[in-house]
Amino acid sequence: MTDQKRLPPLLKLALELGPLALFFVANAYADRFGFAEGQRIFAATALFIGATVLALTVSYGLLRKLPIMPMVSGVVVVVFGGLTLFLQDETFIKLKPTIVNTMFGAILLGGLYFRKPLLEIVLDSVFELTEEGWRKLTLRWALFFFALAALNEIVWRTQTTDFWVSFKVFGIMPLTIAFALAQTPLLLRHEVKKTEEV
Known part of the structure; x- marks a missing residue:
């Protein structure tokens, strides 16, 4: 390795x-x-x-x-x-989080469909999980990305530009950190235990 x-x-x-x-x-x-x-x-x-x-x-x-x-x-x-x-149209930059999060969610779900939990590749081997653990974690993150995309659509279409910018910085990041931390029990439950080499 x-x-x-x-x-x-x-x-x-x-x-x-x-x-x-x-x-x-x-x-x-x-x-x-x-x-x-x-x-x-x-x-x-x-x-x-x-x-x-x-x-x-x-x-x-x-x-x-x-x-x-x-x-x-x-x-x-x-x-x-x-x-x-x-084009001097702020709509495009406001669509960026929707597109990125939808893309990530779709790619992760697509990987699951083909029995390839792509989150393992994305996380660059930070964790070592069982196959079931990667499957569950990948599904959760895919659904979370779709939720973020939907939330971005609601915010930019109903709020001011300044509110949307603040939400992008102070809303999405804390939500993502909180969601990541909430996955700790799953990570611990499905962690691959390393055996020490003699």
Whole structure:
């Protein structure tokens, strides 16, 4: 088994959450830099795209590979953020979480259909679980991603842009962390016990 390079946890967190934090800050304060009220989301989107590309570049430079989920999310940020800026229509950036979460949910369910719990690949061997454990965990995450997609649709279609940006930063992340922590009993129950080699 080859040793795989891993980023230090704080750096990994900064690379994954940094672009999102900049998106929130730019949307909140872009007017202080001369952007009109209705243009703040576009300034924030441009910064979000740049920060996402930079984070992926740094990640690749350090690991010589790109993690699957940040890479897929990054591609969607660039494409839908680009459409947002090109067409001057904030709908596209608001659709990004819906599309990414639906895509992740569908891919995970598709893997289960073909008896391949893809979550094991996505999590990069962080856990060692039984086959049943991977199946159950994959199903739970797939359903959670669909729930996040539906929640994003409800929020962006019924609330203001500023509320949606705050929800994206301060709603989705805590919900995801809480859901991940709630899976601890399943992880412990289906963990593959390692036998010590003499």
